[in-house]
Amino acid sequence: MNIFEHRPETAPTTDDGSTRAETLLLATHNLGKGRELAQALAGLPYRVVTLAEQGIRATIEEVGATFEENAILKASAYAAMSGLLTLADDSGLEVAALGGEPGVHSARYGGPSLDDAARNTLLLERVRDLPPAQRAARFVGVIALAEPGGKPVVFRGTCEGTLALAPRGTNGFGYDPVFIPQGEQRTMAELSLEEKAALSHRGKAIAQARAWLAARGGGQR
Numbered sequence: 228m229n230i231f232e233h234r235p236e237t238a239p240t241t242d243d244g245s246t247r248a249e250t251l252l253l254a255t256h257n258l259g260k261g262r263e264l265a266q267a268l269a270g271l272p273y274r275v276v277t278l279a280e281q282g283i284r285a286t287i288e289e290v291g292a293t294f295e296e297n298a299i300l301k302a303s304a305y306a307a308m309s310g311l312l313t314l315a316d317d318s319g320l321e322v323a324a325l326g327g328e329p330g331v332h333s334a335r336y337g338g339p340s341l342d343d344a345a346r347n348t349l350l351l352e353r354v355r356d357l358p359p360a361q362r363a364a365r366f367v368g369v370i371a372l373a374e375p376g377g378k379p380v381v382f383r384g385t386c387e388g389t390l391a392l393a394p395r396g397t398n399g400f401g402y403d404p405v406f407i408p409q410g411e412q413r414t415m416a417e418l419s420l421e422e423k424a425a426l427s428h429r430g431k432a433i434a435q436a437r438a439w440l441a442a443r444g445g446g447q448r
Contacts, residue, residue, distance in 0.1 A: 255315070266424070287301045301371070368383070396415070403416035
């Protein structure tokens, strides 16, 4: 069974009683992010599919100056390519002592040759001499939903916290192993998916998007 596909609990039906749910495209090539999004959308009256399932290999360059601009850019572009209602996100980590870096460049911080682990190492090296009181950081997540030719809708969530002294945990991706949410002793990567969804930036944004999708309904158009 495809781990990204979730059957709706209640979906629109045709005159003969057969189920017919609208398709919702997740505009990400990141498997970890795709799993989180698919789980958060479970139970809605939509058939959730991935870029790979639609045969879309194109990558949209994130040239926006804000998370909102990048999310809208991706959602609109992939909606036009696929002809489907499309959900895209842009997210990143902002470190106060670094002037908000890595920010919108989080996924490319330090250059394209670095993987997640190397980016975390680089980030911690740049704040190595800072005391705990100066290691404040926050995750920002923006979700955009777009239909082909339509005006996108946008939802934003944030999660305040601090940077850990060293990476911990294996449940997350990106900067999760070095980020400790406010009120927690564990890093984001030490939380379960359910715990992370309840307090993470992406979880807050997707909760708003989920409510919008539920109100909209998922019948084929």
